[in-house]
Amino acid sequence: MAWMTLFFGVAIGILLAIPAAWGWSRRTERRVRQLEARARTAERLAELGTMTGGLAHEIKNPLSTVGLNVQLIQEDLADLADVLPAPPEPEDGQTLPQRHGDPPRERLARIQKRTDGLHRETARLRDILEDFLRFAGRVELDRQPTDLNALCDELIDFFQPQADEARVKLRCDLHADPAIVSADPALLKQALLNLLINACQAMTLAREKDEPSGGNSELILRTANTKSAGQDQIAIHVTDTGPGIAPDVLEKIFQPYFSSKRGGSGLGLPTTRRLVEEHDGTLTVHSDQARGSDFVITLPMG
The missing domain is CATH 1.20.120 (Four Helix Bundle (Hemerythrin (Met), subunit A))
Known part of the structure; x- marks a missing residue:
């Protein structure tokens, strides 16, 4: 059995x-x-x-x-x-010549x-x-230990004349602690420069069109230490007091070939985000209409 x-x-x-x-x-x-x-x-x-x-x-x-x-x-x-x-002066009562003449x-x-x-x-x-x-x-990165505070200082010195010409007050607010990341300094500078240029253009255009904005044409480059999932990170804020971005536009700004600027290629922000992601980072944005925008690059430290 x-x-x-x-x-x-x-x-x-x-x-x-x-x-x-x-x-x-x-x-x-x-x-x-x-x-x-x-x-x-x-x-x-x-x-x-x-x-x-x-x-x-x-x-x-x-x-x-x-x-x-x-x-x-x-x-x-x-x-x-x-x-x-020089063309002859027309006499009184003389009609304008036709195009062929x-x-x-x-x-x-x-x-x-x-x-x-x-x-x-x-x-x-x-x-x-x-x-x-x-x-x-x-994108081929030449990674090396990079002090983001020093990089931001260099970028401020480089961009200051352009900000002065646009009548934008450029301010730097760097964290006291060292901010060392593994990065390609040239490509990271390019990503930040794209954001600074965009912010300057937005504030200048708002001032020329007398659009509602933060009002004082101030552009701030700021670093801050942060954490995510237990990992130390450094955040770089590019904050402007421009007109802000409308919600329907905000959800499209990272799409290739989308541009709210006349004559823009629509590839500046997508390229910037790609450069940041190649560094294992993220690019986010918070914007309030008539007050300004804050673009944040977050990178892992070390």
């Missing part, structure tokens, strides 16, 4: 194990298919990134040639303007205006391509 009990126990165990094994097999198979699909998607995205990066480079080279030639044409037009005779200087002025516009648009396209290449390209 004991053997029969054992037999039935084993049989029942096998019968119970079969559905479990079948379910586990199906889940494993489904998981493998999902991983394969993700791998194919990642491969296609990598190929697309390589293609678009190469395309941007191919466009940038002839665009630079176009820009150079436009500049040379502008110089030739300026030289031509110096040797053309306009004096040479007036026709030259129209050509100069068009070439100036062409030069501006060429420069804008070049800037867009450079922003794209910075955003889409690989």
